[in-house]
Amino acid sequence: MELINLMQKRRSIRKYSGEKIEEGKIEKILQAGFLAPRSRAALSWEAVVVRNEEVLRKMVNCRVGTGQMLKSADCAIVMLGNPLISDVWIExxxxxxxxxxxxxxxxxxxxxxxxxxxxxxxNGMTTEEYLRELLGFPEEYKLEAILSLGMPGENKDEHELVSFPAENIRVIRG
Ligand SMILES: Cc1cc2nc3c(=O)[nH]c(=O)nc-3n(C[C@H](O)[C@H](O)[C@H](O)COP(=O)(O)O)c2cc1C
Incomplete structure (x- = not known):
């Protein structure tokens, strides 16, 4: 399958079936992270992979309003970046x-x-403070985002290819 078709199928899945994700799949997902380009080829990020149910359920409260998918998640990948290693750690x-x-x-x-x-x-803490206390990552690592993961408990339509919106894409031709 072409990458563009995989991209069309990718959706945000927030409901999970409860079935365990195979360990080999988690490893491939992490490998995909390591295959990403990085500024100056430096590795400025660390990932905390949470597969402990008790910790996952405590993570539900790490965000006001939007941590509910972690109630049924089988895994969470917490992405941390180190500004001392790269000034573009966010990217x-x-x-x-x-x-x-x-x-x-x-x-x-x-x-x-x-x-x-x-x-x-x-609880009024920042999400970073909350997760630092729960997961115990060092001060020099900053929180970027969390990926909740689980075997899908919902189906979503794939994305259609769009005609380019003129205000977003400006083509300059010779
Ligand atoms: C930078 C970023 C932050 C996001 N934050 C959240 C979030 O906090 N909670 C959530 O439910 N979805 C979050 N999303 C997922 C988006 O809501 C989702 O990608 C968007 O609605 C498009 O839907 P799709 O991913 O199914 O194509 C985030 C996505 C991005 C790229």
């Missing part, structure tokens, strides 16, 4: 996590991006 994290989200879809695993940076937890 490094986002590209790697985006690869993982797409790879998950290609393997039949449902996933959804949960924004972490600049967001708050249910």
């Amino acid at each position: 490094d994290c986002v590209i790697a996590l985006s690869n993982m989200h797409l790879a998950a879809s290609s393997l039949g695993v449902g996933s959804c991006w949960i924004q972490g940076r600049n967001r708050e937890a249910e």
Whole structure:
């Protein structure tokens, strides 16, 4: 299948069946992260892979309003970046996590991006402080986002290819 068709099929899946994700699929999803381009070839990100049910359920409250998918998730990948390693750690994290989200879809695993940076937890802490306390990651690592994962418990239509909106795409021809 062409990559464009995989991209059409990728959707944010927030409901999970409860079936376990095979460990080999999690490994491939992480490999997809390592295959992402990175500024100056430096590895400025770290991922915390959570497969512990008790910890996953505590993570539900890491975001005001939008952590509910973690109630039935089988796994969460918490993306952290280190500004001391790269000044563009945000871009490094986002590209790697985006690869993982797409790879998950290609393997039949449902996933959804949960924004972490600049967001708050249910208890008034920042999402970063909440997860740092729960997961114990070091001060120099900043939270970018979380990918919740599980075998799909919902079906969504694939995206249609669009005709380019003129205001978003400006082509300059010779
Ligand atoms: C940077 C970013 C932040 C997002 N944050 C959240 C979030 O906090 N909660 C959530 O449910 N979905 C979040 N999403 C998923 C989007 O809502 C979703 O991609 C969008 O609605 C399009 O739907 P699709 O992914 O099914 O194509 C986020 C996506 C991105 C790229």
